[in-house]
Amino acid sequence: MDEKTDANLFYGSQMIVLYIFALIQFSLSYIILLRQIKINRTVKIILTLLFLIISFKNPLLLIFGGNILAPQLPGWVVVGASSAQFCLMVVLCLGILSEIFYLFFKIACKYRVSNSHRVCVLCLDTLFAVVITCIGTYNAGLPPENIFYTFTDPKYPDNFRIVHITDTHIGTNTSPERIRNLVKQINDLHPDLIVHTGDIIDGRYEAIAPQVDELRGLKARYGVYAVNGNHEYYSDAASWNDVWGKLNIRMINNSNVTITDDSGKRLLFLAGISDPQALRVNPPEQGPDYVAATEGFDRSLPMVMLSHRPKEFPNCVTAGADITLSGHTHGGMVPGLKQLVALLNGGYVSGYYEHQGKKMILNNGTILWAGFYIRINDPAQVVVIDLKNR
Numbered sequence: 001m002d003e004k005t006d007a008n009l010f011y012g013s014q015m016i017v018l019y020i021f022a023l024i025q026f027s028l029s030y031i032i033l034l035r036q037i038k039i040n041r042t043v044k045i046i047l048t049l050l051f052l053i054i055s056f057k058n059p060l061l062l063i064f065g066g067n068i069l070a071p072q073l074p075g076w077v078v079v080g081a082s083s084a085q086f087c088l089m090v091v092l093c094l095g096i097l098s099e100i101f102y103l104f105f106k107i108a109c110k111y112r113v114s115n116s117h118r119v120c121v122l123c124l125d126t127l128f129a130v131v132i133t134c135i136g137t138y139n140a141g142l143p144p145e146n147i148f149y150t151f152t153d154p155k156y157p158d159n160f161r162i163v164h165i166t167d168t169h170i171g172t173n174t175s176p177e178r179i180r181n182l183v184k185q186i187n188d189l190h191p192d193l194i195v196h197t198g199d200i201i202d203g204r205y206e207a208i209a210p211q212v213d214e215l216r217g218l219k220a221r222y223g224v225y226a227v228n229g230n231h232e233y234y235s236d237a238a239s240w241n242d243v244w245g246k247l248n249i250r251m252i253n254n255s256n257v258t259i260t261d262d263s264g265k266r267l268l269f270l271a272g273i274s275d276p277q278a279l280r281v282n283p284p285e286q287g288p289d290y291v292a293a294t295e296g297f298d299r300s301l302p303m304v305m306l307s308h309r310p311k312e313f314p315n316c317v318t319a320g321a322d323i324t325l326s327g328h329t330h331g332g333m334v335p336g337l338k339q340l341v342a343l344l345n346g347g348y349v350s351g352y353y354e355h356q357g358k359k360m361i362l363n364n365g366t367i368l369w370a371g372f373y374i375r376i377n378d379p380a381q382v383v384v385i386d387l388k389n390r
């Protein structure tokens with residue numbers, strides 16, 4: 001198998017942006033948080049080096065792990081690095097807010113903030129950021145909640161249960177036991193159909209085989225189906241094709257399947273599209289192709305469409321989808337960031353949406369990517385959809 005490294009994903013101007021972003025983060029952190037305070041020189045040097053290492057997290061992961069999105073490093077290193085960067089970002093945001101207040105006091109009240117005041121505020125900001133980071137990292141490790149929806153329509157199959165998971169991001173930080181517990185949680189729901197809307201894995205199969213192989217335990221009456229997310233393409237999607245077959249997971253990227261019961265009665269039309277990143281980072285893989293995805297669609301059947309990105313929802317509706325299932329946003333994860341994630345994803349970030357009377361469920365993600373391993377108030381989910389026809 002060819003190893004997929006970030007040399008394939010980040011190149012030329014993108015590599016420069018990576019280093020510029022790190023340099024900006026370090027410069028801002030130093031100027032806002034450290035430059036103006038008077039503390040022991042050794043402590044200041046240690047903090048400066050710490051800020052430098054944290055700010056250059058991504059270039060360092062690239063150098064030592066060969067890949068930013070799925071570094072070949074122990075899971076605790078990747079999660080630790082992402083938590084440290086989040087913590088620094090929180091301290092920096094609080095530091096910027098503090099500077100605005102200091103400026104206000106200076107102009108409005110002619111009050112110059114003392115050094116001890118600055119040090120005290122920085123310590124409190126750091127304490128707050130560490131607590132928030134610990135809570136967020138702890139939440140990210142919690143098992144997913146089961147979220148139930150019931151939809152009724154005369155053309156739906158009756159008492160038909162779909163279990164929808166997404167963004168499991170199985171990587172070096174994911175233990176086989178975690179996936180075994182997830183498989184049990186899903187099987188205990190007695191699904192008729194299990195669907196996964198992508199970002200199943202991060203990295204090469206050889207590095208994460210024990211945890212990925214646990215997916216073979218998934219059991220559903222009509223099978224397990226999935227589409228690729230952007231992270232499959234970052235992980236050389238084609239190299240995974242044989243693996244999915246061995247795990248009894250059928251990929252329906254730009255294709256479909258008609259679910260049929262034992263008597264031959266057709267129950268629903270399940271279609272899937274690939275991720276738009278396919279062509280950019282993993283040619284000759286193809287981006288979403290709605291014509292191929294809906295080929296042979298019988299309009300008397302309900303259509304369930306799998307799309308990793310919620311932004312595709314209006315296109316899925318145009319293609320005929322009654323219910324679109326999606327992921328990618330991880331629910332937004334952090335207040336403030338959630339609004340930005342929504343902005344970048346067509347306004348969609350978490351939960352239930354409608355467009356022209358058609359439905360979309362946007363799952364918060366069933367686990368989480370190690371590269372941003374924080375959840376403040378958007379818990380991981382297993383979505384359970386019960387279809388009824390009366």
Ligand SMILES: [Fe+2]
Nearest residue numbers: 167199328369
């Ligand atoms: Fe994801």
